Amino acid sequence: MLYALSSVIIFFIFWELIALYSPSPYLPDPYSVLRAFITILTVGDVDGYTLTWHAVVSLERVLLGFAVGTATGIPIGMLLGIKPTLKGAVTPIIEPLRFIPPIAWIPLSIVLLIGLWRYIFLIWIGVFFPVLLDTIAGVKRTSITLIQMARTFGADNKKIITKIVFPSSLPEIMNGLRVGLGVGWMCIVAAEMIGGEPVGLGRLILKYANLLQIDVVIVGMITIGLIGLALNYLILLLEKRMFRWRVEIRA
Amino acid sequence: MKKAILLESVSKKYEVGSSSLEVIKDLTFDVNENEFVCIVGPSGCGKTTLLRIVSGLEPPSSGRVLVFDTPPDPRRQKFGVIFQEDSLLPWRTVLGNVKFGLELQGYKETEHEKIARTYIELVGLQGFENYYPHQISGGMKKRVAIARALAINPDLILMDEPFADLDAQTRSLMQRELLNVWSKLNKTVLFITHNVEEAVFLAQRVFVLTKRPSKVKQIINIDLPYPRARLSPPFISYRERILTAFHEELEGI
Known part of the structure; x- marks a missing residue:
């Protein structure tokens, strides 16, 4: 705790020094960022939207994309994990796709989609692949003995999936959800580049980048970082609650 | 007496690439209702395959398997x-x-x-x-x-070396308790083991399997009342008899 605190203090001292001796007139020091933070939080930005409003709108968009990413990633992952031949067939499509960054998808999504779907699509790009890959990994790690055991009790394929494969893959799936939510959240700036609306944390950053007011840009960056941290922590907490049966295996 | 398990000339082959591996060949035996039968055999002799066939998880390549007069099917039995x-x-x-x-x-x-x-x-x-x-x-x-x-x-209890991973004391305790449960519930038990002493302690009949491809080498009736004393002369002589048959099979591996 003490170490963590001192590293934060050292970080701010460095920042202050760099701002002080930097030749650029646009690099703000921590104090002006704090001032900008308070202004945006209480008064709002040039269009009158407060920081909380920006954050809520961005969260809403990310959660929508996350929901779609989960609703597609888990079932497709289960299917591909269970059917290795199908997985082999689609691997040449999936593998290169997952290395294309969200920003590269912007022009296509403008051409293909409208309105809210553009946000959802760009965030989905970030969420889908981690969820998909971890779900497949979880399914593959299901113990053959447990499947045979269930068969000797007369389980059919549907029961094997719902009662053995899914619960046994759940720790990996949750890990995929956590990573996916993180990556999806990181896509928010890219997603909000294309939406015309003036709200959202990504929008806030872009707006003030154009105005060359870097202090507000940093306020947006820090807010994105802190909310990402909080989301990650929330899912970790949920995992800990759900997987008490696994606690000692991990230790 | 009603037969709980009946195997007639059962064979099982696995195709591995172009070659085929015959695990069980021409295996014939039966188990009576409420009987406790142990199957012993060298490792790799297809004991687990046998259990999978009896429990209906896998069909035999040829031959007939009946469990209570029908082909085994865990969805109906x-x-x-x-x-x-x-x-x-x-x-x-x-x-x-x-x-x-x-x-x-x-x-x-x-x-x-x-x-x-x-x-x-x-x-x-x-x-x-x-x-x-x-x-x-x-x-x-x-x-x-x-x-x-x-x-x-x-209807049927099938056990595949269930106590093999336990320490000696826990194992003998579990064996005694299994016999207790069996005498209380009147069930047919097919128990697979490579531990000859365990087989003599538990079973009414012991089937010794040959090495792969397996068939029944010898059937030994254990005419000893329960609970059995492991150090009594008749117990030891049964054990020796089975060990002799067992070791003949081990030598060929």
Whole structure:
């Protein structure tokens, strides 16, 4: 705790020094960022939207994309994990796709989609692949003995999936959800580049980048970082609650 | 007497690439209802394959398998199978694990808890209902697996070296308790082991299998009353007889 605190203090001292001796007139020091933070939080930005409003709108968009990413990633992952031949067939499509960054998808999504779907699509790009890959990994790690055991009790394929494969893959799936939510959240700036609306944390950053007011840009960056941290922590907490049966295996 | 298990000239071949591996060849035996039969044989002799065939998980390549006069089918018959490996669901408690078979066998949900608790008590695990598998010992896990198998009131109990991973003391304790349960419940048991002493201690009849491809080398009736004393002269002489047959098979490997 003490170490963590001192590293934060050292970080701010460095920042202050760099701002002080930097030749650029646009690099703000921590104090002006704090001032900008308070202004945006209480008064709002040039269009009158407060920081909380920006954050809520961005969260809403990310959660929508996350929901779609989960609703597609888990079932497709289960299917591909269970059917290795199908997985082999689609691997040449999936593998290169997952290395294309969200920003590269912007022009296509403008051409293909409208309105809210553009946000959802760009965030989905970030969420889908981690969820998909971890779900497949979880399914593959299901113990053959447990499947045979269930068969000797007369389980059919549907029961094997719902009662053995899914619960046994759940720790990996949750890990995929956590990573996916993180990556999806990181896509928010890219997603909000294309939406015309003036709200959202990504929008806030872009707006003030154009105005060359870097202090507000940093306020947006820090807010994105802190909310990402909080989301990650929330899912970790949920995992800990759900997987008490696994606690000692991990230790 | 009614036959619980009947195998007639059963063979099992696995195709591995272009070659084929014959695991079981021309295997014939029967097990009576309520009988306790142990199968011993050298490792790799297809004991586990045999159990998979009897429980209907795999069809034989040729020959006939009947369990209570029909081809085995776990969806229509009730088999209590106990594996050598840990087969408990790690995400379920002891109680949840014992309920598992009941859920699959279509018992009424209101009955699950009561039946599960009865069998948890039968194997001496009352008080551990809410423990997860990682919190209990290897011997206790085996008891849970046995309770889970018995809870569905199986027609047939199939055990694949269930006590092989346990330490010697726990193993002999589990053997005695298994006999207790068996005498209480009147079930047919087919018990696979490579431990000759275990076979003599438990079984009414011992089938010694040959090395691969397996068939029955010898059937030995153990005419000793339960509980059996492991150090008594007749016990030792049975053990020696089976060991002799067993070792003849080991030499060829």
